[in-house]
Amino acid sequence: MNxxxxxxxxxxxxxxxxxxxxxxxxxxxxxxxxxxxxxxxxNWLSGFHLPNLVSLKLQSCGLCSHLPPLGQLPGLKELxxxxxxxxxxxxxxxxxxxxxxxxxxxxxxxxxxxxxGLEEWLCLEGFPLVKEIFIEHCPKLKRVLPQxxxxxxxxxxxxxxxxx
Numbered sequence: 001m002n003x004x005x006x007x008x009x010x011x012x013x014x015x016x017x018x019x020x021x022x023x024x025x026x027x028x029x030x031x032x033x034x035x036x037x038x039x040x041x042x043n044w045l046s047g048f049h050l051p052n053l054v055s056l057k058l059q060s061c062g063l064c065s066h067l068p069p070l071g072q073l074p075g076l077k078e079l080x081x082x083x084x085x086x087x088x089x090x091x092x093x094x095x096x097x098x099x100x101x102x103x104x105x106x107x108x109x110x111x112x113x114x115x116x117g118l119e120e121w122l123c124l125e126g127f128p129l130v131k132e133i134f135i136e137h138c139p140k141l142k143r144v145l146p147q148x149x150x151x152x153x154x155x156x157x158x159x160x161x162x163x164x
Contacts, residue, residue, distance in 0.1 A: 026050065032057040039063045039086075047072035047101070054078065062086055069096030071103025082113040090121045105129070108151075112138055123147070135160060 020042040024031065029052055033041075041061070044050070045068040053073050060083040067087065070079060071094060081087075095103040104127050112118065114137040121141065126148025135144060136158040143164055144157075157163065 020044070024050065027052050029053060030055040032059065033061060034059040036061040037063050039065065041068040043068075045070070046096075047074050051075065056080070057082075059083055066091070067094045069093060071095040072101055074101070075106050076104070077106055078109040078111075079107060080109075080111040080113070081115065082111070084115060085117040087115060088117050088119050090118070092122070102128075108132065110134070112136070114138075116140070126150075132156075138163075 019033075019036065019038060022042070023044055026049065028050055031050070031053060034057075036058075038061075041058075041064055047069070050073060052075055054075050055078040056070065056073070056076060057080040058067075059080075062083065062085045064084060065086045065088070067081070067090060070076065106129060107127055108129055109132045110127065110130055111134045112121075113134065116137070116139060118138045119140045119142055121144045123144070123146035126146045128148070129151050130149055131151050132154040133149075133152065134154075134156045135141070136156065138160045140162055141160050142162050144160075
């Protein structure tokens with residue numbers, strides 16, 4: 001899904017209404033949401049509604065201040081979040097600790113890129129199958145990385161000047 005400039009400037013703040021109404025098919029495997037200017041992501045962006053999603057890219061969603069419970073997407077193997085400048089903290093909502101399901105149980109590749117507002121990533125859970133983590137151009141990020149990464153093969157951190 002790619003929002004054009006015309007939609008962004010002429011919809012009177014109805015981005016979430018439009019995105020929420022889409023309700024993608026539960027068999028969807030790959031999803032990219034780009035240039036979305038709503039202030040939160042739709043409710044259907046969860047494991048319950050998208051059990052077969054394998055790849056998710058959130059790009060240039062500048063007004064969203066927190067992420068949906070992406071940890072509950074059971075088949076998610078690749079997650080890329082870039083240019084989502086409104087997100088300052090990645091916290092509990094990312095994992096959905098209210099669920100009994102192990103978060104990110106299938107995730108293999110995790111990318112945070114050009115997250116200029118990101119200051120903290122609260123890593124409450126490990127990522128048992130993650131093989132690759134890329135954290136790039138997150139200049140305000142101070143703390144990061146989960147403790148339990150038994151499958152990690154590649155870790156790339158670039159241009160994260162405040163990282164401890």
